[in-house]
Amino acid sequence: xxxxxxxxxxxxxxVEKSGETKVLDNISLDVKENEFLVLLGPGQxxxxxxxxxxxxxxxxxxxxxxxxxxxxxxxxxxxxxKMGEIGMVFQKYxxxxxxxxxxxxxxxxxxxxxxKEQRRKSARNYIKLVGLENFEDSYPKQLSGGMKQRxxxxxxxxxxxDILLMDEPFGALDAQTRYQMGEEIxxxxxxxxxxxxxxxxxxxxxxxxxxxxxxxxxxxATVKAEYIPKLERPRDYMALEFLQLRKExxxxxxxxx
Amino acid sequence: MQTxxxxxxxxxxxxxxxxxFFLIWHLSISLGLISERTMAKPGEVVSTFIAKLSEVQPDGxxxxxxxxxxxxxxxxxxIAAIVIGTPLGLLMGWYKAIEYxxxxxxxxxxxxxxxxxxxxxxxxxxxxxxxKAFIIFVSAFVPCxxxxxxxxxLTNPVLINVAKTFGASNWHIxxxxxxxxxxxxxxxxxxxxxxxxxxxLVAAExxxxxxGLGYMIQMGRTLIRPDIIIVGMLTIGFxxxxxxxxxxxxxxxxxxxxxxx
Numbered sequence: 001x002x003x004x005x006x007x008x009x010x011x012x013x014x015v016e017k018s019g020e021t022k023v024l025d026n027i028s029l030d031v032k033e034n035e036f037l038v039l040l041g042p043g044q045x046x047x048x049x050x051x052x053x054x055x056x057x058x059x060x061x062x063x064x065x066x067x068x069x070x071x072x073x074x075x076x077x078x079x080x081x082k083m084g085e086i087g088m089v090f091q092k093y094x095x096x097x098x099x100x101x102x103x104x105x106x107x108x109x110x111x112x113x114x115x116k117e118q119r120r121k122s123a124r125n126y127i128k129l130v131g132l133e134n135f136e137d138s139y140p141k142q143l144s145g146g147m148k149q150r151x152x153x154x155x156x157x158x159x160x161x162d163i164l165l166m167d168e169p170f171g172a173l174d175a176q177t178r179y180q181m182g183e184e185i186x187x188x189x190x191x192x193x194x195x196x197x198x199x200x201x202x203x204x205x206x207x208x209x210x211x212x213x214x215x216x217x218x219x220x221a222t223v224k225a226e227y228i229p230k231l232e233r234p235r236d237y238m239a240l241e242f243l244q245l246r247k248e249x250x251x252x253x254x255x256x257x
Numbered sequence: 258m259q260t261x262x263x264x265x266x267x268x269x270x271x272x273x274x275x276x277x278f279f280l281i282w283h284l285s286i287s288l289g290l291i292s293e294r295t296m297a298k299p300g301e302v303v304s305t306f307i308a309k310l311s312e313v314q315p316d317g318x319x320x321x322x323x324x325x326x327x328x329x330x331x332x333x334x335x336i337a338a339i340v341i342g343t344p345l346g347l348l349m350g351w352y353k354a355i356e357y358x359x360x361x362x363x364x365x366x367x368x369x370x371x372x373x374x375x376x377x378x379x380x381x382x383x384x385x386x387x388x389k390a391f392i393i394f395v396s397a398f399v400p401c402x403x404x405x406x407x408x409x410x411l412t413n414p415v416l417i418n419v420a421k422t423f424g425a426s427n428w429h430i431x432x433x434x435x436x437x438x439x440x441x442x443x444x445x446x447x448x449x450x451x452x453x454x455x456x457x458l459v460a461a462e463x464x465x466x467x468x469g470l471g472y473m474i475q476m477g478r479t480l481i482r483p484d485i486i487i488v489g490m491l492t493i494g495f496x497x498x499x500x501x502x503x504x505x506x507x508x509x510x511x512x513x514x515x516x517x518x
Contacts, residue, residue, distance in 0.1 A: 056421070094416055
């Protein structure tokens with residue numbers, strides 16, 4: 001598979017009056033087109049900072065990120081990513097409480113000036129993809145946690161960008177819903193393939209979802225190891241290989257403080 | 258069904274509260290705890306109110322006319338405060354340059370009680386309608402600005418980030434994210450403003466005037482007519498409560514997402 005994103009020697013240091021905090025240390029990794037990449041790391045190790053930099057919400061202290069937009073005749077088309085070209089699913093739903101489900105989902109297209117009929121049609125499609133077709137006109141506060149995050153996912157999909165960043169999207173959900181959403185997100189991704197970068201601190205979730213798992217170390221975050229689960233989907237949480245990989249990763253993970 | 262039952266219980270409790278209040282009021286006079294010369298019984302207040310609907314004496318005008326004068330006055334001041342204060346507060350909350358420009362002036366003006374403005378306003382504008390409306394404006398303006406400003410400042414930064422990932426411009430973020438999310442605070446500010454406008458009203462009308470509820474209360478004191486004073490006070494009270502109610506209705510109209518399920 002062709003590369004989609006190339007991250008080289010990325011560093012991020014926050015400078016405050018009390019001193020400097022290094023959160024990302026020399027991170028280099030490639031993201032393949034249409035792969036489901038999981039960034040796994042303990043607690044506060046800068047995963048969100050990394051995603052924010054990828055999304056353009058923050059700037060790196062040093063290092064480069066290249067987005068490969070296309071590949072024609074072996075010649076790569078490398079471009080600067082502009083804001084509005086990446087879809088992001090946020091940790092705590094981050095829905096606009098004053099907008100209904102469909103208004104939330106169509107927001108990015110509305111900002112791009114796409115006319116109402118067209119963006120409504122596309123929003124309905126994505127709402128259907130996440131299975132919320134009967135809740136188009138509900139307000140976020142009327143939805144359960146799992147449903148809210150489905151809206152968040154539909155909204156990221158509706159930005160029509162081929163890269164989706166997901167920042168611990170299931171972190172705020174209860175365990176049961178979390179398993180269910182894991183299944184659902186793979187279903188969506190199979191139906192509508194995009195390059196997904198999924199951040200989590202849950203080893204099981206990482207193995208269940210990822211084409212590839214990048215294990216990050218504690219603060220400052222560095223790339224510690226890479227795992228490619230050779231397991232058929234849907235993966236069985238209780239399969240021997242699953243449990244072995246789980247143990248291997250757990251033994252290699254830094255303790256979250 | 259359950260909630261309905263609670264609703265009825267709540268209404269009964271509220272009615273009992275009011276009844277207790279009026280009963281204590283009535284008893285404290287009829288038992289002689291308070292002299293009848295300095296305080297009117299609730300019944301007398303009601304009959305004075307009804308009489309004042311058509312009676313001009315002894316304070317020069319009917320209650321409706323007094324009410325209209327005051328209502329108009331406070332409405333002018335209140336609306337001017339909303340129209341000028343809210344946009345100013347919102348912009349101060351989002352644009353750093355406006356914040357640094359306006360905040361120091363505002364911080365100095367803010368602690369000055371509205372009544373302290375009265376002498377200088379009399380010198381500047383005299384004692385007519387504009388002077389009184391201006392005092393009300395000053396008192397209602399401050400909460401409008403503060404609440405709009407804080408409302409924008411309290412916008413969830415994650416929502417701003419969401420809009421940024423959509424490629425929204427700074428102005429767009431202000432318009433589509435910060436303003437809607439500030440609405441609850443803005444309306445809380447309106448309610449405080451309304452209260453401030455009404456409470457300054459009496460002070461403004463005590464200045465010098467020939468009609469208005471404040472004037473009526475003042476005349477009641479001069480003529481030793483406690484019933485007239487209390488009619489004036491209660492009219493202010495009821496109108497304030499009614500306006501707050503209308504404001505709440507208006508809020509749930511323009512902010513339907515906040516309505517209870």
